[in-house]
Amino acid sequence: MLITCPYCGPRDVIEFTYQGDGNRERPQPVSQDLDAWNAYVYDRLNPAGDHNEIWQHSGGCRAHLRVVRNTVTHEILSTAFARGGHKSAGHRTEGKP
Amino acid sequence: MSSRRTETGGRIDRLRTIRFTFDGAPYTGHAGDTLASALLASGVTLFGRSFKYHRPRGLLAAGVEEPNALVTVLRGDVREPNIPATMVEIYDGLVAVSQNRSPSLAWDISALNQLGGKVLSAGFYYKTFMGPVIGPLKGTRFWMFCEHFIRRAAGLGRAGTAPDTSRYERMNAFCDVLVVGSGPAGLMAAKAAADQGARVILAELEARFGGSANWSGETIDDAPAADWAGRLVGQLEGNDNVRLLPRTTVWGYYDGNTLAALERVTDHKEVAARGEPRQRYWAIRAGTVVLATGSFERPLVFPGNDRPGVMLAHAAERYANEYAVLPGERTVVFTNNDSAYRSAVALKKAGAAVVAIVDVRSDVSSEMSRLASEADAELLAGHAVVATEGGKALTGLKVQRFDLTSGALSGDERSIHADCLAMSGGWSPTIHLASQAGARAEWDPGRQAFLPPQPTQRWIGAGAFTGSFSTAEAIAEGRAAGLQAAGGTASLAPLPVVEAVPGDPDPAPVFEIKAKGKSFVDFQHDVTAEDVRLAHREGFVSVEHLKRYTTLGMATDQGKSSNVPGLAIMAEALGKPIPEVGTTRFRPPYTAVSIGSLAAERFGDLKPERLTPMHDWHIENGATMYSAGLWYRPMIYGLAGETVEQAYVREAKATRESAGIVDVSTLGKIAVQGPDAAEFLDRVYTNMFSTLAVGKARYGLMLREDGLAFDDGTTWRLGEQDFLMTTTTANAGKVMQHLEYFLDVIWPELKVTVTSVTDEWAGAAIGGPKARAILAACVKGTAVDNAALPFMGIVHGEIASVPVMICRLSFSGEMAFEVYSGAGYGTRVWEALIEAGKPFGLVTYGLEALGTMRIEKGHVTGAEIDGRTTARDLHLDWMLSKKKPFIGSAMMDREGLIASDRLQLVGLVSLDNRPFNGGAHVVEELDEANPHGSIGHITACCYSPALGKYIALALVKGGKARHGTRAFVSDPLRNRFGPIEIVSNHFYDPDGSRMHG
């Protein structure tokens, strides 16, 4: 699996650390809504298909990336800095050569 | 044993004779021989004993799919078992032994297993090894006892115990086009792609490039196919864009067009050249893959089809044409398709008598009849082989009339004298890699075979792999695939002209001849057609269950030859068409892969060593080092004759009496800088940092999002926007990642940067009643008295002309200071402190004394912040700010996290004056015979010189309420039981008067 880091280019997955489901939304810090906190801390989407994920380029520039990955084919559809800014389309593996 | 080597022909070097041994007996062969061909040439027919029944077995195949002739190759004491003899190239001095026989291959006691065939039928593992559930042996280990013997009898090669001293290498490779397989299709693909300028890797699992061209006997462009292939290989060798990898098996197809391959670099050599590894693991990232992996011929399933001398038709042809060996003198061919007729002609040409061609089809084309005449063979159309005869070699066989549609046999059995039976049950494309890469294979009723699925990754198929079995098709498809893979346009140039024996690629749909006797489907796992039907009768209907229950296709060959016949028999038993039964998906590896090649250079002690700047000083001054994560830290500075306990007791005592110094460079250090740094720390720590004055430090606690304790340490405010955070040694990396995650993902609006500076600073902690006097004696540029340097104050100065930063904080409980300098000057500052401390009785102390003093003080470390404890459990609730939210604040008060019976930090005192062990349990009532009722466990323990007792820290249920009560330590593993008193974790100087001074 290759993940295209907007800084570093396409790099092997071995350089990255998975940092979880990217769909979670952290409640406001002052929120006392325990259900919302529970959902944020414990609930994870687990789709068979396209999934928004957070990956850190821990063996590289250490930026966190938002990665759209197909969990069935491991195809990387897009990557972008989690902080926003520069986006990069992942290299697409075509179904047919 | 007579020589079966033909006078001429073959792709062996007759001028080079090679000597080797098999089962201790000397043999010779020629360069270019495999172990299989050389032994066959020497008249060897018996190569191994079968898995369960110990039946004699000979060669079935000539290539990687060989299920029977597995051998162990010995190099010194190192043994590599289960290698097909067909894949072992002979070299001078090769030592190979047969497997699964005792005491010898020819005379095997366990062959008696054949008589117990019923016991060892389908599912015998499950039926036998579940053990008696009723009767006198119920619940005993009787079945384990039996298993020991059955497993020894039923098995393949034995792995060695000697360490493998070979070197293995890992290579990462990148190419535009990876071509797998070097038959006519693969060679054409590689050539076409290379001519387009593409970077090409051509991998061939055998020693010779060319595949079927080496033995087909066909003519390409007016030259023998083998010469044509040789010419193409020569052209590829001369091209800088092309890397040729012989003896390289592509065994895994992973996502992102990443493929794994194993190159056997020196397995075929007597002595490896200097620097050569034994094997090389290739991780190849390919733009496009051309799969030209060919096809496997299938055996027919009939009684006695495993007798030595019964082999695949193409294998017999290949031994004759490529290795100049006749598998037999009187050969019978048994087939359900046209391809075996070419084999018959080839064997005849090579000098064998082809006695008969037995074809299950009654309608045989005139072309095939003509080929039968050319082979001088009697054509028995509409017949089938129903039995074979012979012991360690075939002596004859029986045929009967066969009806293709009903499968019925009729008429009298006719005996034919023969020493070789060449069979063909049709061909199965080698679709393993395509299957690994994605979708399901599709059944083709014409070819009676699974054809490769539609690509889900970037690969293109060519040749027999796609079901196009003729060489002319392979050449055309290969060139087209190579061009397409390299992004070229279709070529109009004429294709090489092939002269080949004609034939219909579609076989008759016959897989099994049902007659009396054991008919093998999976030769390597001894699975018979009857086993498959038995499994069906016992209720197994799913192909995956059938496979596991019968172990069909689960041996080391992974059913390369047996898959389709096995599936066909299952389908018939289920009364379903084959495509509805489906096939199992192939998984990596395609063939056995050595563990050594996967590890490559990554074995032994490969972890990096992290050494503090003062490391050499510690070694020179008698420290015993201790590995803590990647770090090496002094454990004790032992004196001659001292035990570890004596050393740390002396070091701790001296520190509390005068002064001690310890290397704390390993603490994690993170620079937290920026306009929002203080705000960020307020969110990260449970306590306030925005209120911290510049030039002061504060102890901080972090929680995880779920409210459990995460890490602790002091953070120093060096400037308005400049903090130096310290973390525990073990958690430095985790804390860094935690901070980065929140800054990047959760709070990108905060203007803060975090930088790991652990390695930039050397740190020494000096503590004890004399610590301040020692500092005063060597620090220049600052005062260190209470006014200038109060508790948790920071000053800047110089020691030995080196700028230092000093913070007055204490882990030992004494008045103590942490002295930080640039890492490069760590030893200089350390030595200056040691020198200044001499008149004051300063000692160096290690981790043991550090741990002892922290236990005496009741400070927590990773042993207590173990991912299950909360701030309250550790009596750190005073650090939980109520004025602000922080990470974990919303979750930390959940019901289960504030329950009164949670494990809480306490101190323990040994009442029998004996040492404790970490991990020992605490119980209310002692029951040494039946230990139970744990109310907690010990996290850290030591002998306390300050108290003169053995003490421990422990996590105990409702611990705080138990102060002053008695309990017991229960440690059955180490047989340590005894009375204890539960006390506060603050054993020593609980009000902190010593460190505040």
Ligand SMILES: [Zn+2]
């Ligand atoms: Zn990067």
